[in-house]
Amino acid sequence: MKTRVKEYRTAARMTQQQLAERVHVSSRTVISIEKGQYNPSLMLAYRMAEVFGVSVEELCCLRENREMEDRNYFAL
């Protein structure tokens, strides 16, 4: 799933390790989320959104991702 974690993190001048410590996960998890390899749980997404002061919808590009999922679903 595409997210804007990297974009917000770099804008906040935070390292992956610093973000990981703020949201109580390992830095490897932050790296995977930024690469789009791992989808964060709702609570982790909420924690990260709180750190950056944005909504989960904005951080996780929920509208875009839903539209993409819908396209894939109807293409079946």
Add this chain to the structure above:
Amino acid sequence: MKIYHKKNFKFGLWALFLAALNLAVSMLRGNFDWKDGVLIVLLVCLGVGSLIRSTTERFAKEDKVEEQDERNQLVKLKSRSQAYFISQFLFLAAETALIAAGKLQGKEMLIYVGMGLMAAFFISLLSDFFTWIYYDEHI
């Protein structure tokens, strides 16, 4: 001394106990060799390392974060599930090969071993079925 990570502390004590037990048994039997020495050194390193990490606040916190990390839990779950699938496949392949070889060569022993593996495969299928029912009800 404060213990910050009880699980790691217990593991450290267990590793040291095993090292001491290995040393005592080897000494009593009088057949202490280099393999025992290597094993004991490894166990002592592991034990002392775990004790140090469990009594140091920073390391204990790191270990707890790694343990509770949601991605690590998913990785663990997926790798165990894949390992289970692979071992089931290997059991099936081995039992088929053993029974076929036993039939072709007329060796009953191979057929019995194959049947034993078949029983293990059947038990794994049953446990798979019941755990699936359990989680289907509870998740």
